[in-house]
Amino acid sequence: MARAPWFPTLDLGPEWALLELLCPGPLEGHRRAMFLRLLRGGVHGGELVEQAMRHRLLPVLADSLRDEEVADLVQPSLRSELVGALMASRRRNATLARVAGSVCRALGEAGVPVAVTKGAALEPTVYGGRGCRRMSDVDLMIHPRHREVVSRIMTEAGYVNGLYDWREHRIAPLPRDIQLTYRLSPDHLPHYLRVDEDGGVIAVDFANSLTWAASDHQVDMDDVLGVLVPVRALAGEVELPTLAPRFQFLFTALHLFRESWFEASVERGNDRLLKFADLLRLWRADHADILEGLPEVVVRYDLGALLGWVLVHTDRTFGTSMAEELGVAGAVSEGWLASARAKGGRGLVWTGTMRERLHARDRQGLFAPAPAAPVSSAP
Structure with missing residues (x-):
C-alpha cells in the first residue's frame, strides 16, 4: 500500500511549516501545492526569515524563488533580501569548494586518503549545485594515522590553528583550554585557518571518526575511506572525493x-x-x-x-x-x-x-x- 503524502501540521505556525516543506528537496507535487497555499494565506516575513536564519535554511528558502509562482507571492523587499542571501552563499560556497579541491589534491599527492563531507559533499549533489546549501567551512574526513602528515601539509600551505578575531581581521592563538579539549577528544584536529582575501576567513576542519573520541561505537576508518566517489563541483571546475x-x-x-x-x-x-x-x-x-x-x-x-x-x-x-x-x-x-x-x-x-x-x-x-x-x- 502506498504511503499517504506527508504534510506538516500548522500548530507551530505557517512560517515553520514552510521551512519543513523545503527540507525533503525542491518543491514539487503536494509539497509545492501546500507551500503555495500557505503563502497565499499570508505569512510573517520577519518570522520566516528569522527561523530560516536560525536553522541555516535562508539560501534554501531563497532557492524556492526559482519557482515563478512562489516568487510572485513573496513581497518584493523580502524577495530582494532572499536573493541577496543566495548570491552571498554561492560566492562563499564557490570559494570553499576551490579550497576543498586544493587541499584534497595536496593530501592525495602525499598519499593521504581524504573525503569531503557535509556541505562540500552535499552542495554539488543533493542540493543541485545552486549555492543553497550554506557552508561556513570545509569539512574533511581522514584516517587518524594521518593526523601528523595532514598537520604538516596544512602548515606548509599557510594555515594555522587558532581563533578568528573578526574585529581585528586576524587569527588569534588557540586558547589553552581549547587546546586541551582537542588533546582529550582526538576525533578532530584543531581547525586550520587562514585569512581570506575577500575579508573573511577560510577554515578547514578534519575529522577522523564517524562518532566521537569517547564513544564506544567506533567505525574502522579503513572501511570508511576504502571506497571514495568523485564528485564534480562548480560546473566541473573542481573534483572532490566523497564517501x-x-x-x-x-x-x-x-x-x-x-x-x-x-x-x-x-x-x-x-x-x-x-x-x-x-x-x-x-x-x-x-x-x-x-x-x-x-x-x-x-x-x-x-x-x-x-x-x-x-x-x-x-x-x-x-x-x-x-x-x-x-x-x-x-x-x-x-x-x-x-x-x-x-x-x-x-x-x-x-x-x-x-x-x-x-x-x-x-x-x-x-x-x-x-x-x-x-x-x-x-x-
Missing part, C-alpha cells in the same frame, strides 16, 4: 545525533533543521545504495541504537520510513528516544516532539535530570 553513499548517510546521521543528543551542542543551537534536510535529501538521492550497503555496517559496528534515535525522530517529523527500512526501528525504546547527555556525563530526559524542540528558540531548560534508574544504556 560512498552508505558512509555518507551514516556520517550525516551520526553527526546529527552528536549535535542533538549532547546538551552542550543543543544549547549552542546546533540541532538545526538543516541537518535533517541533509539526511532527507541523501535518502531521497541514494535510497537504493544506502539500503544495499548500510544495514550490514550498522550490525557490524553495533550502531542500531544511535542510528535508530536519529531516524525514528526524523520519520516522526517528516513522515518517512527510514528506520523501518534500515531495520533499526526496533533498536530504540521511547525512553532512549527521550534521552540526552549532560555536559558532565549525566543522563538527561526531554519531553515533546523533535519538531517542537527544534522550533523552540530558548535552548535552556529543554532537559531535565534522568530518573535514578537509567533510561537506557549509553552509547
Whole structure:
C-alpha cells in the first residue's frame, strides 16, 4: 500500500511549516501545492526569515524563488533580501569548494586518503549545485594515522590553528583550554585557518571518526575511506572525493545525533533543521545504495541504537520510513528516544516532539535530570 503524502501540521505556525516543506528537496507535487497555499494565506516575513536564519535554511528558502509562482507571492523587499542571501552563499560556497579541491589534491599527492563531507559533499549533489546549501567551512574526513602528515601539509600551505578575531581581521592563538579539549577528544584536529582575501576567513576542519573520541561505537576508518566517489563541483571546475553513499548517510546521521543528543551542542543551537534536510535529501538521492550497503555496517559496528534515535525522530517529523527500512526501528525504546547527555556525563530526559524542540528558540531548560534508574544504556 502506498504511503499517504506527508504534510506538516500548522500548530507551530505557517512560517515553520514552510521551512519543513523545503527540507525533503525542491518543491514539487503536494509539497509545492501546500507551500503555495500557505503563502497565499499570508505569512510573517520577519518570522520566516528569522527561523530560516536560525536553522541555516535562508539560501534554501531563497532557492524556492526559482519557482515563478512562489516568487510572485513573496513581497518584493523580502524577495530582494532572499536573493541577496543566495548570491552571498554561492560566492562563499564557490570559494570553499576551490579550497576543498586544493587541499584534497595536496593530501592525495602525499598519499593521504581524504573525503569531503557535509556541505562540500552535499552542495554539488543533493542540493543541485545552486549555492543553497550554506557552508561556513570545509569539512574533511581522514584516517587518524594521518593526523601528523595532514598537520604538516596544512602548515606548509599557510594555515594555522587558532581563533578568528573578526574585529581585528586576524587569527588569534588557540586558547589553552581549547587546546586541551582537542588533546582529550582526538576525533578532530584543531581547525586550520587562514585569512581570506575577500575579508573573511577560510577554515578547514578534519575529522577522523564517524562518532566521537569517547564513544564506544567506533567505525574502522579503513572501511570508511576504502571506497571514495568523485564528485564534480562548480560546473566541473573542481573534483572532490566523497564517501560512498552508505558512509555518507551514516556520517550525516551520526553527526546529527552528536549535535542533538549532547546538551552542550543543543544549547549552542546546533540541532538545526538543516541537518535533517541533509539526511532527507541523501535518502531521497541514494535510497537504493544506502539500503544495499548500510544495514550490514550498522550490525557490524553495533550502531542500531544511535542510528535508530536519529531516524525514528526524523520519520516522526517528516513522515518517512527510514528506520523501518534500515531495520533499526526496533533498536530504540521511547525512553532512549527521550534521552540526552549532560555536559558532565549525566543522563538527561526531554519531553515533546523533535519538531517542537527544534522550533523552540530558548535552548535552556529543554532537559531535565534522568530518573535514578537509567533510561537506557549509553552509547
